[in-house]
Amino acid sequence: MKYPPVKLNTKGFNKYQRGELWFTTEDLEMVEKLRESLREGDLVSIYSKDGHFLGQGYINLSAYYALKVLTTEATPINEVFFQRAFDRALNFRRKIYPHEKTFRLIFAEGDFLPGLIVDIFERVAVIQIHTRGMENLRELIIRALLKTYPLESLIFKNDFDKRKEENLPMYVEFHLKDPGELIQVTLDEIKFLVPLKKGQKTGLFLDQRENWRYVSKITSDLTVVDAFSYLGSFSHYSLKGGAKRSFLMERSAYAIDLALEIAKLNGWDDKVIPVEGDVLKLLKSPPVDGDLLVIDPPAFIKSRRDIEKGIRRYRELFYYAISFFRNKRGYLSLFSCSHFLSLADMKNLIIEILKKEKISSRLFHTFCQAPDHPINPSVKETEYLKGLAVEINSLRDFC
Numbered sequence: 001m002k003y004p005p006v007k008l009n010t011k012g013f014n015k016y017q018r019g020e021l022w023f024t025t026e027d028l029e030m031v032e033k034l035r036e037s038l039r040e041g042d043l044v045s046i047y048s049k050d051g052h053f054l055g056q057g058y059i060n061l062s063a064y065y066a067l068k069v070l071t072t073e074a075t076p077i078n079e080v081f082f083q084r085a086f087d088r089a090l091n092f093r094r095k096i097y098p099h100e101k102t103f104r105l106i107f108a109e110g111d112f113l114p115g116l117i118v119d120i121f122e123r124v125a126v127i128q129i130h131t132r133g134m135e136n137l138r139e140l141i142i143r144a145l146l147k148t149y150p151l152e153s154l155i156f157k158n159d160f161d162k163r164k165e166e167n168l169p170m171y172v173e174f175h176l177k178d179p180g181e182l183i184q185v186t187l188d189e190i191k192f193l194v195p196l197k198k199g200q201k202t203g204l205f206l207d208q209r210e211n212w213r214y215v216s217k218i219t220s221d222l223t224v225v226d227a228f229s230y231l232g233s234f235s236h237y238s239l240k241g242g243a244k245r246s247f248l249m250e251r252s253a254y255a256i257d258l259a260l261e262i263a264k265l266n267g268w269d270d271k272v273i274p275v276e277g278d279v280l281k282l283l284k285s286p287p288v289d290g291d292l293l294v295i296d297p298p299a300f301i302k303s304r305r306d307i308e309k310g311i312r313r314y315r316e317l318f319y320y321a322i323s324f325f326r327n328k329r330g331y332l333s334l335f336s337c338s339h340f341l342s343l344a345d346m347k348n349l350i351i352e353i354l355k356k357e358k359i360s361s362r363l364f365h366t367f368c369q370a371p372d373h374p375i376n377p378s379v380k381e382t383e384y385l386k387g388l389a390v391e392i393n394s395l396r397d398f399c
């Protein structure tokens with residue numbers, strides 16, 4: 001199948017040979033000509049300067065990454081293309097999560113589909129599209145998804161800021177049956193209510209699933225402080241693991257209300273206590289005490305230009321999180337979902353604070369994103385969630 005041709009220049013071709021799948025206008029030949037002939041999101045066939053076929057993808061010359069590769073084969077980008085990709089993704093999930101009914105089916109480049117996210121919540125698929133190229137293929141996506149998985153509803157939750165970078169409209173829209181605002185799903189025997197339309201991201205942070213599980217293993221008899229709690233997943237898993245109680249620190253009243261409803265559904269509402277507010281302000285003078293503090297902030301570094309400012313924010317937050325254990329023992333689970341802060345950088349930041357404050361501690365676990373968010377080595381941005389579990393022995397002790 002041939003689409004309008006786009007040629008990579010020498011710089012672009014070198015990147016292609018290194019396995020990269022995203023290209024800027026600086027990697028393309030005759031950009032001005034392409035601007036005249038192509039519309040945002042058009043499918044294109046990709047060639048080297050001397051005319052060798054390299055693959056197919058979509059183009060948006062007004063986005064920072066103007067060209068993204070969908071395949072290195074000359075196959076048509078049609079319903080069958082998507083069905084094959086969805087089948088391959090589903091087979092992989094069936095291996096890693098054979099019994100799960102709630103999981104991420106498509107993680108963009110992690111599943112070789114740039115710009116597309118699909119989370120399955122039992123019979124409902126929540127879809128997010130990040131690029132004009134993928135938006136243009138929406139109808140194919142719907143048809144292929146319905147052939148791949150038994151669904152009652154599909155929701156396009158396309159109301160996030162990143163879409164503005166590709167001149168995409170904001171909307172939330174369902175197909176087939178209206179699933180309503182909330183869907184009840186069960187994860188590890190814990191009942192959850194997932195907000196399908198008003199929730200953050202796709203409704204639930206499934207990338208944290210294995211980390212919720214890990215934390216639940218160490219919470220027996222502990223009091224937990226779940227900072228940046230959203231729906232309180234760390235709290236619910238902790239309570240299932242035998243925690244005494246959990247405090248939710250969160251600024252969204254909507255998320256707190258839902259977390260309390262979830263607690264009620266599971267019969268532990270008397271053990272979940274909301275502390276609404278800004279986590280950083282609260283940690284400067286903590287109104288509650290606990291043995292395990294979970295810190296799971298939103299991404300402080302969204303692009304390269306935020307790196308310095310973002311690192312300062314992480315340093316301050318981690319400092320106050322560590323200071324929470326002033327003169328007492330306890331556990332910390334610290335997370336970052338910023339791709340631009342690597343695990344090594346995060347670890348150094350934390351060790352630097354521990355040493356400066358002369359705190360005796362042990363690092364005993366590293367966290368990462370769940371395996372249904374697979375990392376594509378050719379697109380380093382697909383690796384983003386990391387965390388560290390720290391045992392604090394006591395402040396100003398011997399290091």
Ligand SMILES: C[S@@+](CC[C@H](N)C(=O)[O-])C[C@H]1O[C@@H](n2cnc3c(N)ncnc32)[C@H](O)[C@@H]1O
Binds near residue numbers: 204249250251
């Ligand atoms: C990454 S999500 C947390 C996900 C959650 N821990 C989980 O496992 O599902 C970040 C949460 O922090 C909240 N948030 C962001 N900034 C905040 C702040 N300064 N103070 C309190 N909550 C904040 C957001 O409303 C959001 O619910």
